[in-house]
Amino acid sequence: MIGQIRGTLIEKQPPEIVIDVAGVGYEIQMPMTSFYQLPAVGEEVTVHTHFVVREDAQLLFGFADKMERGMFRELIKANGVGPKLGLTILSGMSASQFLNSVQNEDVSALVAMPGIGKKTAERLVVELKDRLAKFGKSHDVSLPTLPMENTAGETLVPLNDAREEAASALVSLGYKPAQASKMVTGVYQSNMDSETIIREALKAAL
Known part of the structure; x- marks a missing residue:
């Protein structure tokens, strides 16, 4: 399994990035909460990754820290939640916010995510509440730690x-x-x- 990638950030097209490692470009999909923390194109970056192998594709998902990656892994274990929906959830809220929503049984916050109806949100709370109680104690519930991008002097997209x-x-x-x-x-x-x-x-x- 590929657990971490460090190299030069050469492309940023949300929600996907490309990191060059010794001439090999790794395409990585990231939740927006991690994407916001990326440095500028051309700078070195390290992301924690989760590798998914399917019959038709091999996919890499990247995260700013192990907390977010761990939350993603717990999410995709839940019934009816695949990598794409896990990415969507962690784009709309940070790992710590999702943890709080589950622990507080805040179904309304989960329903705001695309692809999550009331029944799915309720099922996530039931399936993950006890599991994430242990998760929260064993992880640093904090915001991503990648350096914020300094956009001073950069040309904005039209x-x-x-x-x-x-x-x-x-x-x-x-x-x-x-x-x-x-x-x-x-x-x-x-x-x-x-x-x-x-x-x-x-x-x-x-």
């Missing part, structure tokens, strides 16, 4: 492209195209880059 990129990322995370477009339009302000649009759109959805 406005239309930023909105389109944000909407595309939301669709990749499970939102329907019309819903993603509405979410982007609802939060967009002048000079926002795509990552900021996505962050604000996901925050508004909760």
